[in-house]
Amino acid sequence: MSGLRYVYAICRPFGPALQAQLTGVGGQPPRQLTHHGLIAVYSVVPEADFAEEPLRAHLEDLDWLTETARAHQGVIDALTAVTTPLPLRLATVFRDDSALRTMMESREDYFERTLDRLTGRVEWGVKVYVEPPAEDAREPAAKPASGRDYLRQRRRSVRSHEHTWQEASEFAGRLHATLSSFAEDSRLHNPQNSALSGATGQNVLNAAYLVTRGNSEEFVEMVDRTKDEAEGMRVELTGPWAAYSFTGEEPGEATGEATGEEKGSGGR
Numbered sequence: 001m002s003g004l005r006y007v008y009a010i011c012r013p014f015g016p017a018l019q020a021q022l023t024g025v026g027g028q029p030p031r032q033l034t035h036h037g038l039i040a041v042y043s044v045v046p047e048a049d050f051a052e053e054p055l056r057a058h059l060e061d062l063d064w065l066t067e068t069a070r071a072h073q074g075v076i077d078a079l080t081a082v083t084t085p086l087p088l089r090l091a092t093v094f095r096d097d098s099a100l101r102t103m104m105e106s107r108e109d110y111f112e113r114t115l116d117r118l119t120g121r122v123e124w125g126v127k128v129y130v131e132p133p134a135e136d137a138r139e140p141a142a143k144p145a146s147g148r149d150y151l152r153q154r155r156r157s158v159r160s161h162e163h164t165w166q167e168a169s170e171f172a173g174r175l176h177a178t179l180s181s182f183a184e185d186s187r188l189h190n191p192q193n194s195a196l197s198g199a200t201g202q203n204v205l206n207a208a209y210l211v212t213r214g215n216s217e218e219f220v221e222m223v224d225r226t227k228d229e230a231e232g233m234r235v236e237l238t239g240p241w242a243a244y245s246f247t248g249e250e251p252g253e254a255t256g257e258a259t260g261e262e263k264g265s266g267g268r
Contacts, residue, residue, distance in 0.1 A: 004046070006045045008030065010088065010111050068090065080122065120214075124237065125237070130168045179219070
């Protein structure tokens, strides 16, 4: 079979078949390669786009990267609906079946251990944002009559801002503690930059929670009940996702990326 192997995830054999019309990166259908009870889900992609040099150039192309990431995530989402995948990093590519099997062999213990821990579980994301007070958007501040008035206005603004952030921090802390006590595991990520994410408001909680599929409905209900508890704050729930945040290894190890030695046998 000519072409390179673009690998989406490692998982265990699963019963329900993926939908027949599912396509992945480059419009190619996902295939499966079995090795010692593990399955690599991959697509065959052309060297013209995914060999080392053209791939490096493509990764600088935002439109190409967005399209590829969307196709990659589509396969991961389809797998998450029927099994527990261990997702690999975007653009993890191997020369042929032999190179892919070599990687699976070298990391078999890690894959088995991680899948043991994650099987039957999904990741939910919860974010809390502080939104600007509605009156700030409606009415501009009155022009101060003097320097003293300006200082008084400034002090009031600072105190109001500090009070809002204190309330938000306390609310986010309580919510995280509640959700963490229900979930099997949790991760706190750095707050998102609104200029990059496009979300309105300031992000004060950006967390991921590992929850069993059977408890996911109750987890969603817990989050929904908090959405009206704090005025001026917005709670967002995303998921269920493959458990990206809970692979338990450093990024290069967790994704199954090839090492320099493995590149010689075809991995990249």
